[in-house]
Amino acid sequence: MSLLIASNIQNNPKYLELVHRRNALGWTLSAIVCVLYFGFTLMIAYTPDILTQPIASDSVIPLGMLIGLGVILASCATTGVYVYLANKTFDPIIEEIVREASK
Amino acid sequence: MKIFKAFFSSTLVFATLCASNLAYAMNVDTGPAPAAPAVPPPLNWHAIIMFLVFVAITLIITYWAATQTKTASDFYAAGRGVTGLQNGMAIAGDYMSAASFLGIAALVYFNGFYGLIFSVGWLVGWPIILFLVAERLRNLGKYTYADVVSFRLQQKPIRIMAAISSLIVVIWYLIGQAVGAGQLLHTLVPQMSYRLSIVIVGVLIVLYVTLGGMKATTWVQIIKAGLLLGGASCMAFGVMMHEGFSFAKLFADAVALHPKGIKIMQSVVPIGAKANPIESISLGLTLMFGTAGLPHILMRFFTTTNSKAARKSVLYGTCFIGYFYILTFIIGFGAIILVANNPEYVVDVTKNVLTLKGGGSMPAIYLSHAIGGNFFLGFIAAVAFATILAVVSGLTLAGASALSHDIYASVIMKGKADEQKEVWVSKMSVIGLGALAVLLGIAFEKQNVAYIVALTFSIAACTNFPILVLSVFWKGLTTRGAVLGGYTGIFGSIGLLIIGPTVWTKVLSMGPAIFPYDFPTFVVLPLVLIVSYVASVTDNSESANKERAAFAAQMIRAETGLGAEAAASH
Numbered sequence: 206m207s208l209l210i211a212s213n214i215q216n217n218p219k220y221l222e223l224v225h226r227r228n229a230l231g232w233t234l235s236a237i238v239c240v241l242y243f244g245f246t247l248m249i250a251y252t253p254d255i256l257t258q259p260i261a262s263d264s265v266i267p268l269g270m271l272i273g274l275g276v277i278l279a280s281c282a283t284t285g286v287y288v289y290l291a292n293k294t295f296d297p298i299i300e301e302i303v304r305e306a307s308k
Numbered sequence: 309m310k311i312f313k314a315f316f317s318s319t320l321v322f323a324t325l326c327a328s329n330l331a332y333a334m335n336v337d338t339g340p341a342p343a344a345p346a347v348p349p350p351l352n353w354h355a356i357i358m359f360l361v362f363v364a365i366t367l368i369i370t371y372w373a374a375t376q377t378k379t380a381s382d383f384y385a386a387g388r389g390v391t392g393l394q395n396g397m398a399i400a401g402d403y404m405s406a407a408s409f410l411g412i413a414a415l416v417y418f419n420g421f422y423g424l425i426f427s428v429g430w431l432v433g434w435p436i437i438l439f440l441v442a443e444r445l446r447n448l449g450k451y452t453y454a455d456v457v458s459f460r461l462q463q464k465p466i467r468i469m470a471a472i473s474s475l476i477v478v479i480w481y482l483i484g485q486a487v488g489a490g491q492l493l494h495t496l497v498p499q500m501s502y503r504l505s506i507v508i509v510g511v512l513i514v515l516y517v518t519l520g521g522m523k524a525t526t527w528v529q530i531i532k533a534g535l536l537l538g539g540a541s542c543m544a545f546g547v548m549m550h551e552g553f554s555f556a557k558l559f560a561d562a563v564a565l566h567p568k569g570i571k572i573m574q575s576v577v578p579i580g581a582k583a584n585p586i587e588s589i590s591l592g593l594t595l596m597f598g599t600a601g602l603p604h605i606l607m608r609f610f611t612t613t614n615s616k617a618a619r620k621s622v623l624y625g626t627c628f629i630g631y632f633y634i635l636t637f638i639i640g641f642g643a644i645i646l647v648a649n650n651p652e653y654v655v656d657v658t659k660n661v662l663t664l665k666g667g668g669s670m671p672a673i674y675l676s677h678a679i680g681g682n683f684f685l686g687f688i689a690a691v692a693f694a695t696i697l698a699v700v701s702g703l704t705l706a707g708a709s710a711l712s713h714d715i716y717a718s719v720i721m722k723g724k725a726d727e728q729k730e731v732w733v734s735k736m737s738v739i740g741l742g743a744l745a746v747l748l749g750i751a752f753e754k755q756n757v758a759y760i761v762a763l764t765f766s767i768a769a770c771t772n773f774p775i776l777v778l779s780v781f782w783k784g785l786t787t788r789g790a791v792l793g794g795y796t797g798i799f800g801s802i803g804l805l806i807i808g809p810t811v812w813t814k815v816l817s818m819g820p821a822i823f824p825y826d827f828p829t830f831v832v833l834p835l836v837l838i839v840s841y842v843a844s845v846t847d848n849s850e851s852a853n854k855e856r857a858a859f860a861a862q863m864i865r866a867e868t869g870l871g872a873e874a875a876a877s878h
Contacts, residue, residue, distance in 0.1 A: 231439040242432045246592035249576045250585035257574040265563045267573045273424040277630045280435045288623045
């Protein structure tokens with residue numbers, strides 16, 4: 206990549222938008238997963254009683270099992286959200302940037 | 309190619325000889341083998357035949373891969389021709405180890421709900437890999453994650469630091485896998501000794517990796533992932549069928565049959581252990597960020613055709629792995645119902661209804677027998693073995709690439725190495741690492757290897773992951789910051805592990821631990837970030853300024869893929 210192309214891209218508003226949007230999405234979703242997971246972890250550490258209480262009076266299933274399962278499903282769901290949004294919005298912008306830069 | 313063919317036919321002959329020897333051994337050995345579980349003799353046949361079928365198929369694939377492997381990019385990165393779905397399967401195959409299959413099922417079998425904490429922790433690293441590193445890794449790197457870290461930093465010190473941390477992780481991970489393989493095979497096929505089991509593993513992975521490189525490794529991982537997901541699905545289905553497809557009944561029956569009763573639903577630490585909040589948090593950090601720093605996992609992203617395929621592959625991989633962990637949870641509870649209390653599997657039901665013949669990792673294996681008899685047991689045993697082979701292949705290739713690409717080509721030859729020579733060095737490294745894994749596996753047979761997961765995941769979480777993220781996202785990172793931070797991670801983790809409870813007290817028998825936690829990540833990870841930060845911002849050298857200035861170009865490539873390594877065109 207030549208310096209000229211690099212400086213072209215660096216000043217391309219589409220590039221700045223791409224960086225901004227991808228970072229915003231990536232860090233937001235990371236924060237969501239971390240909050241869910243470390244929320245679960247902190248409950249394990251400090252309030253295990255909440256996790257171990259049964260979901261119903263006639264059930265042996267603890268609440269923590271549903272929360273843990275929820276974190277697993279949320280991990281899959283958030284990766285799905287990222288891939289969907291990245292395919293839909295980032296790839297077209299990247300293609301445009303690359304096309305404009307190599308003109 | 310001729311050499312390869314000769315090599316192949318001789319190995320096939322060797323494999324056949326091994327098999328016929330085993331067959332012979334089993335025919336004569338009608339008496340009970342010493343210290344072996346009293347599993348019914350026909351089981352061995354099913355396991356061995358299915359295992360041989362797997363080996364034959366993978367060797368044929370390796371042969372095909374060898375004909376396709378010509379360049380360094382073919383060898384290290386499968387020519388960058390792996391699609392998103394294929395890489396997703398291979399990621400799952402690379403990551404779902406026998407330890408997580410047998411281990412989580414066993415944790416659940418003994419401790420119930422507690423096992424889920426590991427399932428969750430081992431999965432949540434994946435979204436982070438996707439959101440922060442997967443695409444940028446693909447865009448910036450060539451063969452190893454050190455390519456990415458050293459992209460704008462000084463080659464020599466960065467490569468050495470990264471290679472050391474990769475090799476420590478890889479070698480210890482290999483020891484854990486080798487010991488597990490030896491114990492598992494020896495338990496399943498008592499006629500085969502622990503040592504022979506490890507040697508077979510060593511020979512097979514050296515064949516896969518030296519001949520077929522990343523292409524063969526990828527396909528071994530894909531096939532294994534398919535087998536493991538299929539086998540675990542059948543087991544979970546069998547359990548749920550037995551329980552009338554009711555989760556309420558599954559858990560209620562498990563509580564009724566487990567000697568600890570309702571405690572298996574009420575303990576967030578191993579049953580009987582004292583709750584330790586800091587340890588729980590440190591474990592959580594280690595599992596999440598350790599996953600995102602394993603060199604053999606990061607390496608998989610260089611095999612995809614482009615960053616879009618890398619991105620998709622994490623989605624597939626995460627879903628496969630998440631699904632698998634839910635299955636292992638059902639399998640563990642199924643084992644409480646169908647394996648515990650069963651005199652066929654339990655050493656002495658009058659004493660302890662949980663203690664199994666053949667050791668603590670057997671619940672999942674016996675469950676397959678309880679569900680599908682000898683045939684299914686044979687299948688699951690062969691799958692467990694395939695699992696070990698796939699994980700060990702990926703590890704060996706990652707270790708070899710650290711030696712050949714980072715140390716030989718970049719440090720010793722200063723980037724001017726001949727490509728074929730580099731691949732040759734890599735193959736020699738594979739043979740060396742294979743031999744080392746066999747020797748260490750044998751040396752560690754009677755050792756307590758419980759600290760290995762903590763060691764490998766701690767170093768990955770405290771060194772590889774933070775340094776990688778800083779190098780990609782933080783303009784201010786300089787060589788000095790990365791190197792000092794990296795070594796803080798490596799030596800900090802190892803040092804605190806040595807003076808921690810597992811090694812200091814249990815392995816070395818030195819009395820009460822100086823550092824009272826098993827997982828040092830909660831101390832070392834922040835320390836690494838601080839050291840990297842301070843060492844970087846106080847670095848006013850000319851080279852440091854150049855490194856900061858080079859960040860803009862690195863970022864353009866990371867974000868857009870301009871200049872990224874292209875897929876091979878053949």
